[in-house]
Amino acid sequence: DIQMTQSPSSLSAAVGDRVTITCRASESIGKWVAWYQKKPGKAPKLLIYQASSLESEAPSRFSGSGSGTEFTLSISSLQPDDFATYYCQQCNTYPVTFGGGTKVEIK
Amino acid sequence: QLQLQESGPGLVKPSETLSLTCSVSGGSVSSSSYYWGWVRQPPGKGLEWIGSVYYSGSTTYNPSLKSRVSVSVHTSENHFALKLSSVTAADTAEYFCARGPAENYDLRSGHWVGAFDIWGQGTMVTVSS
Numbered sequence: 001d002i003q004m005t006q007s008p009s010s011l012s013a014a015v016g017d018r019v020t021i022t023c024r025a026s027e028s029i030g031k032w033v034a035w036y037q038k039k040p041g042k043a044p045k046l047l048i049y050q051a052s053s054l055e056s057e058a059p060s061r062f063s064g065s066g067s068g069t070e071f072t073l074s075i076s077s078l079q080p081d082d083f084a085t086y087y088c089q090q091c092n093t094y095p096v097t098f099g100g101g102t103k104v105e106i107k
Numbered sequence: 108q109l110q111l112q113e114s115g116p117g118l119v120k121p122s123e124t125l126s127l128t129c130s131v132s133g134g135s136v137s138s139s140s141y142y143w144g145w146v147r148q149p150p151g152k153g154l155e156w157i158g159s160v161y162y163s164g165s166t167t168y169n170p171s172l173k174s175r176v177s178v179s180v181h182t183s184e185n186h187f188a189l190k191l192s193s194v195t196a197a198d199t200a201e202y203f204c205a206r207g208p209a210e211n212y213d214l215r216s217g218h219w220v221g222a223f224d225i226w227g228q229g230t231m232v233t234v235s236s
Contacts, residue, residue, distance in 0.1 A: 001170070032211060034222035036154075043203055043226035044146075044154065055224065087154055094216035095169050098154040 006099035012107040023088035032092035109134035111227035129204030147200040167218040
């Protein structure tokens with residue numbers, strides 16, 4: 001199985017900060033990465049698909065980049081609603097696998 | 108707008124079978140453009156893909172659960188279902204159903220793979236006697 005390693009596992013940031021989360025795949029997966037936001041008691045919300053495409057209902061402050069084995073999710077200006085856990089998912093190879101998550105907390 | 112809703116028992120005894128249904132409204136499970144899947148999250152842990160089904164009935168499962176899991180699609184009732192047998196406390200989790208666009212076909216495995224763009228709200232299942 002392809003392992004997806006996210007870093008950091010948690011971070012503290014203030015409203016207005018730029019935040020970057022990294023996901024590394026154990027082998028090349030092209031552009032096939034998705035990013036989700038997960039809040040307690042809520043369903044995951046798809047933010048980015050195919051590494052850099054913004055899901056239609058996701059705010060434009062979210063962006064994704066990367067290809068091959070290294071991918072990033074960026075939040076240009078952190079908003080109060082963005083405090084959550086973020087997960088990457090490789091969508092290239094069976095079985096699909098998720099990263100361990102990055103919890104974004106209020107500083 | 109497409110909506111998914113999980114339903115099923117919130118408490119299952121060890122060694123028994125967990126059964127959940129995902130009802131689809133505002134769209135059809137018979138669409139060839141999508142596959143339908145299940146993902147779970149144990150308390151305090153990350154997300155784990157369980158399995159997926161295509162409208163044709165073709166299925167794909169997480170190898171770690173393959174011997175115990177079954178996912179099926181019921182086109183006449185517009186829902187799909189999950190069965191997980193021989194459950195233990197380790198199967199206690201929030202279970203989500205989700206829709207995935209059929210955009211990437213893994214030639215090596217012969218399965219649709221991809222992201223999930225629409226999710227149900229989730230249902231908590233506890234395994235306990």
